[in-house]
Amino acid sequence: MSSRPFLRCGFWLAVALALLVSPSVQAFCPTNGVRCGLGGAGVTHQDLTEETLEDLAQELFALSHPTLAMKQASQEVSKANAEVDDDQTNGFKHFDGESFTAGKQRLVTLFEGVRESLRAEDATAARRQLGQALHTLQDFYSHSNWIESGRSGALPSLWRSGEALPPPAAADAPTCKACEWVLLSDGSLLVDCGDNLLTPLLTTGFYGGENEVPAVPTKCRHGGPFDTGPGPFGGINKDSALQLLSPHFGLHGAAAASALEASKQFIRDLVAPLTEHQRRLLFGVGPALALVLDTSGGWEGGLLSQLVREASRIIDARMGTAQEPSRYILVPFPSTSTGALGAMGDAREFKRALTSLKTGGGGACSGPSMTAVLQALGTAGQGVDLFVFTRSSAGDEALASAVSGLARKRDARIHVFQAGACGGDAVYRRLASETGGQFFQLQALDALGLFHFVDATVRANAVELLSVVEPQGGSRTFAVPVDSSLSQVTFSVSGGTSLRLTQPNGLPLLGVEPGVRKIPLSTGMLVTVVNPQPGTWTASMTPSGGFSFRVSGESALRFERFELVEPFGRPGHQGYAPLVGLPLSAGAFAQARLSGELASTRFELRSQAGGLLQTLALAPEPGGAPLEFFGPVDLPSSPFAIYAVGSTRGGEPYQRALVTARGPQPVRVVGPAAQTLTPGTAASLVFQVHNSGAVNTFRPVLLADPRFPARVTPSSLVLGPEETGTFTVRWETPRNTVPGTATALTLAAESLVPGGPHNFAVVEALVASPPR
Structure with missing residues (x-):
């Protein structure tokens, strides 16, 4: 090994405390935010996936910066990657328990599934399968002894069906010994896991609770304080840079580097025979x-x-x-x-x-x-x-x-x-x-x-600078910061034809200037300015009734996403997942991401009419990406928008907006986990509906892919305060459905009172090959 992991005896006190709050931990941390619950844990699956796709975008399409659509495609892949950690039963999904044959078969199947989905124009299915494959592939490098045996980089035989894997250790061969205690001169104890491997042949650790069980008691453990399986004291995982979680933490960086290279090579092989359109579809180009x-x-x-x-x-x-x-x-x-x-x-x-x-x-x-x-x-x-x-x-x-x-x-x-x-x-x-x-x-x-x-x-690279809805009408004037990163900007008003624009130099925009296009509509006005003058523009209007006003543009300085999130995974190995449905209470936790050359950022929550409601205390996580922010938010009951404002590195003011109307609801819908569907069968999905408000009657509203017939029972639920009921959906998969097809089903619970409480849940699914 190139590094000898040591743990001081104080580590065991930390372990004892951690065991009080957490049952298990496994694999690179799934997402950013929380970072294994401890901060500074190293490289995550999200880091690996995003860097892979960004580097390959430049390699394949000569794009120095990914577009917004490409970032959204990357987010879909990262989400599917993280969701693999929901399954801690099947060790082959993580290359645990020396499950090389099953792990390779999984990668081969997903590799071909991505291609088939792209040929069928199904980008969602392709990205979902790619994310699942990358998780399993990346885990190989942190769970096996590939790094400890002096090797590095990609092992293409993991996904190439015609290539044999390196010889593995025999099922009954000892692969690990216990880590050693070392007494130092000051009386403190160290745990040395530097030489606990016994074989140069390919092996991975066994993890307690998974289907894979060691044939002999001298097989390596995954390791870490939450691994309850048998085997020699210690383990070999390199999932994090934290001694607390990973016995071979000193090799975390090397494992991550090899996982990154393997992820890139996997996708290079994947897209090699595809058409240019299919590649663009996968990456979200355009x-x-x-x-x-x-x-x-x-x-x-x-x-x-x-x-x-x-x-x-x-x-x-x-x-x-x-x-x-x-x-x-x-x-x-x-x-x-x-x-x-x-x-x-x-x-x-x-x-x-x-x-x-x-x-x-x-x-x-x-x-x-x-x-x-x-x-x-x-x-x-x-x-x-x-x-x-x-x-x-x-x-x-x-x-x-x-x-x-x-x-x-x-x-x-x-x-x-x-x-x-x-x-x-x-x-x-x-x-x-x-x-x-x-x-x-x-x-x-x-x-x-x-x-x-x-x-x-x-x-x-579409961006939004301002979005206002005013049902009452009346004279309004808006100041709009336009920074030099904007290649064009469009002002659009609906509900009135009087739109007066003043440029930063104080001159009115007449509509005849070079690069300006002014289009009157019967009930609105559009003005597009190419290469707009940087500075604060002023827009004035006097509509007779209600109106909406929107300022959009194109720029690499983007407010990429704002999501309400909740922790998922086990303490000690967790991340944030987007909240499914609408929030149940006003108190929520948010994740935001921007891109561009920014010097400062603050987040504002504004009403639909544009008034400031509150400033949000969002900040980057310690050791995390500087333009990824986390923090609490107190949601209003009325519709609102989120604004990111601040200054660029060049000292210019900027403003970006995302509109969301996700106010709290007194009803919550909880659906089952992601499904694996089989052609010629029907799945029964149970959705729980919990009402925390006054007594109400809820009806189900079902959205299903027309290719997958679905019906729901009962036709309504009457729920009192703090009562829970269930809707059951029968979801059919026709016999002729192509394996690898992705689909989703949404069930909403709506009050029979117009405008009353409502919420929803979404269940995603992939179609697997029927059993032979």
């Missing part, structure tokens, strides 16, 4: 363009045809550029059957689907628009801007809370453009407001302008 179109008929002035032509024009202009979408989503309604749902990767295919849309006769004033939006959200992935073009009201308005909840879960913004006189705009305004989108009344001459809005919104 934004997503997602449209929901009402084809019920009754559009005036050929407006729908104009919208299709403008969409095609944008697609043509972006082909072959950095702004070319990697995914196209098209959901027409009322034809919201399985076949009508389109997720495509080819621009020409998307254009053909658009131009082949047929409108129905009659022009009914009510349509299943919420169902269509749910379907689009179900396939769109994280962080999408979804554009809904409709002339009808929502005939399935009861689904609105489920739509809003899923959109916030997916960090999606819903923008709605409604034409005609059918009315029913209140639900559309609500969805736009709650998700950070905008609502526009649509007239026949607005098609060009509104697709300029789409073009300005769907950008590779």
Whole structure:
């Protein structure tokens, strides 16, 4: 070994205290934040995964900085990686217990599964399987004696089916002896685990409670204070840089370096035969363009045809550029059957689907628009801007809370453009407001302008600077800091046509200046400025009624995410996972991440009208990433937005916004863990609904992939204060389902009282091969 791990006897007091609060620990820490519960524990699975994907993005696509969509793709992979630690029964998922054959088979299966998912245009399934594979692969280096035996770097035979692994130790061969006590001259004791390995042949530690059980008592233990398995005193894990947790802590850095190189080589092998589009899809290169179109008929002035032509024009202009979408989503309604749902990767295919849309006769004033939006959200992935073009009201308005909840879960913004006189705009305004989108009344001459809005919104590095919703109207003036990292900025107002902009030099913006495009709408105004003058811009307006005002742009200085999180994993080996559903109480814990050249940051919680509600005490964790922040937040009951403000390293003021309406709810829905589905079977999922408020009646609202039929019972639950009930979902997987397919099911519990309490839970699943 290149380092001799020693533990002073004071360590055993710490162990004794730790055992009072924690049952077990295993593998590199899953995520940042908490860092194994002790701080400064070393490299995490999240660190390894994010660095791998960022380095390969530069290698494969010549991108010096990943785009926002790429960061969101990386987050999906990291999340799937961390979730593997939920299974502490099957040691082969962590290469424990000398499970080399089963561990390799898992990697081979997931390796091929990622490829098959990408060929099927299923980015979600591909990223989920990639994250699971990377966890198992990374664990090999911290759990085996690969490093101790003097080797380093990637071992490709772990995932290459045609290559043999190095010879392992025999099942009955001793592999470890006990670590030694050393008495120092000052009377203190040290524990020396530097020479506890007995073999140069490949071995890994056994961990108590897993299915893998050692055949002889001289097999290595995983080790650490929470490993209750048999074997010689000590162990060989290198999961952390902490003596308390890892007997071979001195080799943690070497194990992490080899795990990083192996992760990169795994993906290089994976993408080698793939098309350029499939690689872009996996990494999230390019934004997503997602449209929901009402084809019920009754559009005036050929407006729908104009919208299709403008969409095609944008697609043509972006082909072959950095702004070319990697995914196209098209959901027409009322034809919201399985076949009508389109997720495509080819621009020409998307254009053909658009131009082949047929409108129905009659022009009914009510349509299943919420169902269509749910379907689009179900396939769109994280962080999408979804554009809904409709002339009808929502005939399935009861689904609105489920739509809003899923959109916030997916960090999606819903923008709605409604034409005609059918009315029913209140639900559309609500969805736009709650998700950070905008609502526009649509007239026949607005098609060009509104697709300029789409073009300005769907950008590779889209950012939001300001988002305001004011239901009362009246004169308002907003100061907007515009920093020099912004390559363009768009001011959009809905509900009024009077928008006056003043530049930082004090001159009014007339709309005729170079790089400026000013587009009046029938009920709004759009102004885009390319290479805007840095400094504070002033926007003034005097709408006669309620309005929304949004300032967006494109920049590498981004407010990437703000999530309410909760600890997961066991104490001593834990991280933070996003809270599923809406928070149950006002007191919550938050995680935020920014990117860019920043000198200072503070976080503000503002009302939808723009007023300051509170300043949040978020800070980086000790030894963690400087632009990743954690801390408590006291949530208001009304909708709100989160702002990151401060100064850049160049001394400029900056402002970025994320809209979230995740106020506390008196009802919570708890669903089962992620599922593994088998073709030709049905799973029974039990969702617990706990009501901490007044007596209420809740109905279930179910969102399931149309390819996977689902039904829920009972039809309602009556719950008093602090009572719990259950909804049961039967979830079917057809026999012809392709293994590796990813899907998800969302169940919302909604009060029968309009606008009443509601919450939801999401269950994700992967389809496995049927048993032979």
